[in-house]
Amino acid sequence: MLPRFWRKIRYRYNLVGTYCENCRTYYYPPRNLCPKCRRKSKIKEVQLSGKGKVISYSIVHDAPENFKMMKPYVVALIQLDEGPIITSQLVCKPEEVRVGMRVRAVFRKYGEEGESGIIYYGTKFVPDS
Amino acid sequence: MVGIVSYGTYVPKYRIRVEEIARIWGDNAETIKNGLGILQKSVPDLDEDTATIAVEAAREAVRRAKIDPKRIGAVYVGSESHPYAVKPTATIVGEALGIGNEYFAADLEFACKAGTAGMQMCMGLVKAGMIEYGLAIGADTSQSRPGDALEYSAGAGGAALLIGRDGVIAEVEGTYSFTSDTPDFWRREGQPYPSHGGRFTGVPAYFRHITSAANGLMEKLGLKPSDFSYAVFHQPNGKFPVRVAKMLGFGMEQIKPGLVVSHIGNTYSGSSLIGLCAVLDEAKPGDRILLVSFGSGAGSDAFSLIVTDEIENFDRTPRVWDKVMEGEHIDYGLYVKLRRKIRFG
Numbered sequence: 421m422l423p424r425f426w427r428k429i430r431y432r433y434n435l436v437g438t439y440c441e442n443c444r445t446y447y448y449p450p451r452n453l454c455p456k457c458r459r460k461s462k463i464k465e466v467q468l469s470g471k472g473k474v475i476s477y478s479i480v481h482d483a484p485e486n487f488k489m490m491k492p493y494v495v496a497l498i499q500l501d502e503g504p505i506i507t508s509q510l511v512c513k514p515e516e517v518r519v520g521m522r523v524r525a526v527f528r529k530y531g532e533e534g535e536s537g538i539i540y541y542g543t544k545f546v547p548d549s
Numbered sequence: 550m551v552g553i554v555s556y557g558t559y560v561p562k563y564r565i566r567v568e569e570i571a572r573i574w575g576d577n578a579e580t581i582k583n584g585l586g587i588l589q590k591s592v593p594d595l596d597e598d599t600a601t602i603a604v605e606a607a608r609e610a611v612r613r614a615k616i617d618p619k620r621i622g623a624v625y626v627g628s629e630s631h632p633y634a635v636k637p638t639a640t641i642v643g644e645a646l647g648i649g650n651e652y653f654a655a656d657l658e659f660a661c662k663a664g665t666a667g668m669q670m671c672m673g674l675v676k677a678g679m680i681e682y683g684l685a686i687g688a689d690t691s692q693s694r695p696g697d698a699l700e701y702s703a704g705a706g707g708a709a710l711l712i713g714r715d716g717v718i719a720e721v722e723g724t725y726s727f728t729s730d731t732p733d734f735w736r737r738e739g740q741p742y743p744s745h746g747g748r749f750t751g752v753p754a755y756f757r758h759i760t761s762a763a764n765g766l767m768e769k770l771g772l773k774p775s776d777f778s779y780a781v782f783h784q785p786n787g788k789f790p791v792r793v794a795k796m797l798g799f800g801m802e803q804i805k806p807g808l809v810v811s812h813i814g815n816t817y818s819g820s821s822l823i824g825l826c827a828v829l830d831e832a833k834p835g836d837r838i839l840l841v842s843f844g845s846g847a848g849s850d851a852f853s854l855i856v857t858d859e860i861e862n863f864d865r866t867p868r869v870w871d872k873v874m875e876g877e878h879i880d881y882g883l884y885v886k887l888r889r890k891i892r893f894g
Contacts, residue, residue, distance in 0.1 A: 529596040
């Protein structure tokens, strides 16, 4: 778990995705190859804006052990303004979330491995007023 | 010219009122409110800690500075509630800002004045030409034992100041520190909550250090209280900064714009810095600002700042007072859950 998280820190702390210069498509998480352009892909790393909108969501009432303290919480499919759709926790009350609602990225704690383990941080979203 | 190039703040959205805490512990809320000059305090969410507060404040500072984060050569995070006892918060902030890998970094701890200590370190590095920009952050999710007097005031929040030479919005005219070994407040290794010397924390600690640092700085620079448009003193409660201002010869009109404690509580390492940022939000070119922090243990850092013409071109939204005044009130039950004061099994 520790090395796996460490390898992704760069992409979790910031929404660092990729852009295919050939077909002008953004990807998150980052890809080494554009699935549309294949061998013609021209991939470069980009920082995404962190702004987007909710396209669908679920309210989690039956949470995994590490997230029990937060229930009920919102997990949303968020379409970033650049195009990619990502799944993320949306920090707001379940009754606040709406499809189409504008959201922005924030830096939050994902969880921790017990009281003596490592703390995981990364990007979540909040309503953008 | 060395000074503040940009600033950013963060205050968690939850608030708990004095009445709600007093209801649980059988205290008289009116007596507490009058005694402390505090109406409510800020409370962090379950997924917020000193690192997330520091990152959010620092991101706002860097965004408003409109500089490439790779030009930042130092990150110092001052706090007494670093998420790890061993492993720096500064590296988390550096990574989240995308600074790269070539930067000086360390976590600082000096009770409530670790943030201003970071400012002095960044000033020194910028002045010496060792870095272009340095980031000094004060952030805390301060702890308090349930039922202790501190529980009414220990809040959460932080501020980040970008120190540099180019595009300075407030020049540091001078800085002066007054430090002594005074055991007014402490937390031993491995202990969840701090202890304090009760009434001893006033005269020999807060008042002695703040007045000595402020007078020392004004003497060094040949200034008097009336030379300052604003003054910001550390805000452990709403009463101490008002009293120390009076002792030094400052008026309410000089300290009120930066007095945020009544609505967010004492944000420890963030306290005097959030107050300074609130003042910078409304300051005009030519205004002189006195900033004096206080950290138990004990010491005070005093700064004299002169606001420059650059502030007119600086994006000052969202404003600190808007962040301070908004918020959602919670009850004591949710508060103990959010602050993890209840343990399972």
